[in-house]
Amino acid sequence: MRFLDLLRFAAGALRGHRLRTALSVTGVAVGIAAVVTLTALGEGARQYVVDQFAALGANLLIIFPGKVETTGGEPFGGVTHDLTIDDYRALARLSRLRRSAPMAVATDTVRYGDRGRDVPVLGTTADFALVRRLEMGSGAFLPAGDPDQGGNEIVLGLTVASELFRGENPLGQIVRVGPWRFRVVGVLAPRGQSLTFNLDEVVLVPVRTAMRVFNRSTLFRILLDVRMHDEMGLAKREVEALMRERHRAEDVTVITQDALISSFSSILNALTLALVGIASVSLAVAGVGIMNVMLVSVTERRAEIGLLKALGALDRQVLAAFLAEAVLLAFVGGVAGLAIGAGAIRAFVGIYPSFPASPPAWAVAASLGLSLGVGVGFGVWPARRATRLDPVAALARR
Template identity: 35%
Template sequence: MTALDALKWIKTSVLAGRSRNLLTMLGFAVGVSAVTVLAAMGESVKQFVLAEFTQFGSHIVAVSPGSEQTLGVGGILRTNRGISLDDASSLQFLPGVEGVVPVIAGTGEVRHQGLTRATDVIGVSASAIEAWQLSMAQGGFLPADDMLHPRAYAVIGNKLYLALFGSSPALGSYIHVAGSRFLVVGVLAPKGQFLGMDLDEMVYIPAARAMSLFNRESLMEVDVVYQPHLRSEQMAQRIRSHLIHRHGDEDFTIVTQDQMLATLDAILNVVRLAGIGIGAISLLVGSVGIYSILTITLAQRRNEVGLLRALGITRSSLVRLFLGEAVLLALMGGGVGLMLVVGVQVVVWFALPALPAVFTPASAALGIGVSVLVGLIAGGYPAYRAASMPPVLALRAE
C-alpha cells in the first residue's frame, strides 16, 4: 500500500464516523487550547516576574540581618547585632565592590506649602542610582556624602513631584518628611511599579537620616554592587568573610541575584507545569474517546481488516493505518483548539493590549505535540489488536 493510498484510507475512515468522532475532536480541542493558553500564560508570567527582579541591575548581592540557618539550643544565647551603617560603609573598601546601598524604609507624610501626601520613604546612598538603574528627570541624585553624616537632601519620584509641585520647579525647594526638613535636589524619571510598590510615589533620602526618622538602629538590607567580571559566589564569600570578622558570627543572610532568580524560576516552572497538567486532563478525556472509537471501529470493520490482511498487507502497515487514524483525529482536534486560542488572542489584543500573549509558537507546538502523543498512545492497543487478527477469522465477521 502506497503512502497516498494509506492517507485516503485514513481520511475515509475518519469521515465515515464523523458524528461520533466530533466529540473526541472537541475533547482534544479543549485540551490543546487549555495546554496552549496555560503554557503561554505561565511563560509570560515567568518572564514578567524575572524582568521585575532584573530591572535593578544584575550584579547585586543583598545582605540582610538574621541568619537563615536553624540554630540549636546553643543558638538561644546568640545575639543578632543587625547590620549597621558602619558595616555598610566598610563594605565599600572590599576588592571588586563598585557601590554599596544601605536600605531603610518606612512610611511618612511629605508636606510642601500646605499640600500633604502619605507615601513610602526609603533611605539609601548615592550609589542607588547606578545599582537600581534609576534615571533623573530633573537635577541629580543624592550626593556622595559621608554615609554616616549626610546632608538633609531628598530626591522625589515623578508622581510625588506632580502631586506636590504640579508644574512648578522642585529643585531648591524644601519639603518636610515625617516632620524633618529636606532640600529637594532631584526628581526621578518615571520608573513604574515593583511587586505592587509604586516607585514613582517614593521619596529617597540618605539612609542615616531615615534611620533617625524611623528610630531604627540597624539597616533592613544592604545591596552591594560588584564588578561584572566577578562571579556572584566569589563576591558573596568576600562579604561573608568580612562581616564574620566584624561580627564574630554569621548573624546575617547573603542572597545573590543568581540564587533569587533560580528560586523564582523553579517556582514559576512548577506553576507552569501545573497549568499544563490541568490541560492534559482534557487531552486524557479525548484519548479515552479515541480508544473507544477505534475499538468500536475495529469491531465493526473486522471484515475490512481481514480483507486487507488477505490481500497481503503487513501487520506493521495495518498498525500504521490505525495509528494514522488516531493521529488525524488528534491533529484535527488540536487544530480546532488552536483556532479557539487565536480567537481568544485577537479579543485580548483589542480589549487589553497590555496583557501578555496567550498564544506563542512554542506553546502551540507543545499543545499539538502533546495531542499527537496522546493520540498515538490511545490508538496503540486497538492498532495492535487489528494487526493481530487472523485473516480467516476477520473475513468470517460478516
C-alpha cells in the first residue's frame, strides 16, 4: 500500500466523524499550545533575567563581606573584617581593573519642602555610573575626585525626583536627608530593578559623606570592572589574594556576573521544565482521548475491518491504517496547538512588550515530535485490537 494512499484512506475515515475528530484534535491542540506557551514564557523569563544581568556588564566583579562557611569550630572562629574604604583604595590600584566603585547603603527619609520619601541612600563615587552603566536623565552624576572628600552633592532616582518635585526642576535645589542638606546635581534616566535595588527609587551621595552621615565604617559592596573579559578568573583570584592579605582571613565573597547569571539561569530552567511538565500532563490526557476515540472507532468499524481483511488487506496494513488515523489526529492537533500557542504568545507580548517571550526552536520541534509520539503511543493499542479482529466474526454483524 502506498504511503499517500494510506494517509488519504486514514484522512477519509477521520472525515467520516467530523465532531469526534474535531474534539480529539482540540484535546491535542490544547496540550501542545500549553507546552509551547509555557515554554516560551519560562524561556522568556530566563532571557529577561539574563538580559538584566547582561546590562550590568559582563566584566563585573562584586565583593561583599562575609564568607559562606561553617563557623563555630574554634572558640574565636568566624570573625569577619569589615569591608572598608581602604580596602577599596587598595583594590582600585590592581592593574587588571579598569575602574571600581564602593557602595555604602542606608535607608533614610529624603525631604524637599514638606514632602518626604523613605529611600535607600547609596554612598558611592563617580565611577559607579560607569561600572553600573547608569545614564543621566538630566544634570550630571556625582563629581569625580578623591573618595575621601565628602561633598554634599546628591543624585536622585527618577521616581524619587518626580515624587518630591512634582514637575519642578530639581537641579540645583536643596533636599534634606535627615538633618543634612544636599544639592541636587542630577536625575537618573529610568532604569528599574537592577541587582538589589530599584534604581528609580534610590538617591546617591558621595561615599565618604554617606559613611559619616550614617555613622558607618563598613561598605556594603565593592564593584569592580575588569579590563578584559578573558582575565575575569585571574582578576578574581588576585582580588581574593589581596583581600586575604589585608584581612589575614578569607572573609569576603567575590562573585562574577557569570556566576550570578548561571545560577539564576538554572533556577529558571528548572522553572521552565516544571511548567513544561505540567503542560505535558494535559498532553497525556489528550493522548488518552485519542486512544479512546480510536477504540470507539475500532469497535464501531468492525465490519469495515472484517471487509478489509476479506479483501486481502494484510494485518500490518490494517495496523498501519488505524495507526495513521491516530497519528494524523495528533499531528493536526499539534500543528493547531502551535498556531494557538503562537497566538497566545503574541497576545502576551502585546500586553507586556518588554518581556522577550518567544518559544525556542527546540520547543517547537519537540512539541511536534511529542504530538506524533502521542499519536503513535496511544494509537498502537487500538490499532492492534483492529488487527486482532476475527474477520468472520467482524463480518457476521451488519
